[in-house]
Amino acid sequence: MACSCSKSGGKCACSPGACTCPNCSKKSRDFTDFLKPATPTGPDILAKERSQSDVPIEELSTHLLSRNDFLPRQDRVLRVLINEPLFNKDKQQNLSRPERYHLGLARAKKLRRLSDQHGWDDEDHAMGQYLCDDVSPYMVHYAMFITTIREQADEQQRAYWNPKIEAGDVMGCYAQTELGHGSNVKGIECEARWDPKTKDFVLHSPTLTASKWWNGTMGRTANHAIVVAQLLVPKSAESSDYVNHGPHPFIVQIRDMKTHKNMPGIAVGDIGPKYGYAPMDNGYMLFDHFRIPHSAMLSNYSRVDPNTCTYSKPANPAVVYGSLTYVRASIIMHARLIMARAVTIAVRYGCVRRQFQDRDSNDKHAPELSVLDYPTVQIRILPLLATAFALHYTGQAMQDLYAGTRAQIDRGDFSKLAVLHAQSSGLKSLCTELAANSIETCRRAMGGHGFGGGSGYIQLNNDYLSKPTVEGDNWMITQQTASYLIKRMASAVSSKSKPEDEVDEACRGWLKDEHNKNVPTLKVLHDDQAIVQAFHRRSRYLTYQAYVAREVKKQSWNSLLLQLRKVSHAESQSILVTNFYNALHTDQSQVSPTLQGHLTTLFRLFAYYTMDAEARDFLKANAVSDADLDELPSLIQQLMSDIRPHAVRLVDSWKVPDFLLDSALGRSDGKVYEDLFNRAHRLNPLNEITFNPHYKSDEIVMGKGSDELRKILAKL
DSSP: OOOOGGGTTTOOOSOTTOOOOTTOTTSOOOGGGGOOOOSSOHHHHHHHHHHTOOOOHHHHHHHHHOGGGHHHHHHHHHHHHTTOGGGOOTTGGGSOHHHHHHHHHHHHHHHHHHHHHHTOOHHHHHHHHHHHTSOOTTHHIIIIIHHHHHHHSOHHHHHHHHHHHHTTOOOEEEEOOBSSOSSOGGGOOOEEEEETTTTEEEEEOOSGGGSEEEETTTTTTOSEEEEEEEEEEESSTTOOOEEEEEEEEEEEEOBOTTTOOBOTTEEEEEOOOOSSOTTOOOEEEEESSEEEEGGGBOOSSOEEOTTTOOEEOOSSGGGGGHHHHHHHHHHHHHHHHHHHHHHHHHHHHHHHOBOSOOTTOOOTTOOOOBGGGSHHHHHHHHHHHHHHHHHHHHHHHHHHHHHHHHHHHHTTOOTTHHHHHHHHHHHHHHHHHHHHHHHHHHHHHTGGGGGSTTSSOHHHHHHHTTTTTTTSOTTTTHHHHHHHHHHHHHHHHHOOSSOSSHHHHHHHHHHHHTTTSOOOOOOTTTOHHHHHHHHHHHHHHHHHHHHIIIIISOOOTGGGHHHHHHHHHHHHHHHHHHHHHHHHSSTTTOOOHHHHHHHHHHHHHHHHHHHHHTHHHHHHTTSSOHHHHHHHHHHHHHHHHHHGGGHHHHHHTTOOOHHHHOOSTTOTTOOHHHHHHHHHHTSOGGGGSOBOOOTTOOOOBTTSTTHHHHHHHHHO
16 A cells, blocks of 8 residues: 555554555554554543533634634634644654654744744634744743834834744843842842943943843843843932833843844853743853943833933833733633643543442442542642633633723823732732642542653643742732722721722722621521622721731731732632622523533632532631531532533533543543553553663664763763
């Protein structure tokens, strides 16, 4: 039979053993080609699972993923990528870290060329990056560099830089974090000193810890950087006395535009291997009195007069961190897709995998139970399924809040910036923590196969584990949310002026109607709205306790950090529950009664599971009675039993393609064991080599002598 690989986009269509391609997985025919898994087979199991549920997949998919034409966009872009050999993942896990960067850069370039070829817009290109599932060396250019230029450059600067960016000539990164400072942006050491004589800035790294560090796209890829540095300006053109105006962004060329070599006076490179992010060139960068023009300072909100040295500060200093706030809002939306992927694998494999008969069955020939039928597995997986939906509705709300706040800022109205910053900080902390933990929880629930390369969890886990740290450490940034909440409670207590925002107003309502009042606990077992009110009451109570500790008792900030984290998480959990409830009870929801019923069950499972984990706080806040809290575990188990028959169709509704999952365990067709064996027996390059195991010989590969040993030693 003639080989058909070239006619099928690199995917061999030959029968096993018939292909003549030297690298084809089907070239080696043996008796294993004819073995089948024991019955019931994975496809039969998943077919039965889907047939027993009435979840309207297409309706739910549209409900979840219609924003920005996500579904048709995914289908359109996927059809292109799946036929491009460069995006094949069959042996990707066997590549070294340098090879992964090479591949990542090649894929980043290919995606940009495909964008040009197919007329993709920015959303199409972003979809390509998402489906590729590589942390692209171009990622920070798109996520941070372009956003910062758009938001913090003035009109003249945007007119100059945007054409160069759109042409692909300028490839940028965002250099804020340093070797010695990350979360504490005010403490960064890199300096931008204004020289009134030459009318330019002098960028300098006065210490080793002033080195820019961790900045993605910077190590080997970018030729420009947004450098955040301490702005030092003399009091006058004649003065030698400098005033530090804090961190400000500057656009800086860091490599030669023709040779791509480092600019003189700049030391920049890749920091080396990391826990994940293999294709990303996270970098370091130091400056040695490197001069940049006056126009390098991004001046949409603040500027330095080149003649008088007068500094004009922004109307609201927080706008300097606008790009970071945008990324935090996007991270929340991304977290729900990560969790959906992890749970999709776990649910499908949890149904296909069967272990042990029902202990109470009298039938010796009874089939083994699916592991997802065990409550000890359900409690690890199904609340996470519900949480993915909770993250979805809050992700949408945060993107809407960001868009509205940006529009107000453009009109000079900064009134919503504080609440955006506070909510995005708290939610970033909670949501990335939930998503990161969900991957590992799902992996462990999958037993031994969850540890294997075919699980689909290895790269997902390693890459996503950066999220609880990047863009604000999850433990640190909760202080920002708690600080905002304490200020709003203080304003409510004083009531000297009108409420500053909706949080201030909510604090006043709690003080007036509930604080120190003999109000009954809320009937959370019988009323969904009471669930929302209980989360609100708990958050207000914990905020008030923190206010008393800080403002009344004058306790040190450091001594309150653990309490403040709880305050932030309580507010964020309240937001998640509120947005989930509102999405199901607004005129815009417009879902069928069947779907409404399933979503309501998921809402209750998420709310009760969260409430049970934080039961003591709800009791102390007089939000839920002790008796009702005692009922939660059995109620949670009943809700999981209600969801269990519909679990497969619920995860199907997230429409995560097999191409993206790259998981034998989570395959949509259920061919789990066939895929696991194929990856081991036919795709594993280690099995193509015959080794010499005898310890008295330096030979590693049979017939190669000591050549392979010398190659390994040269790499050490």
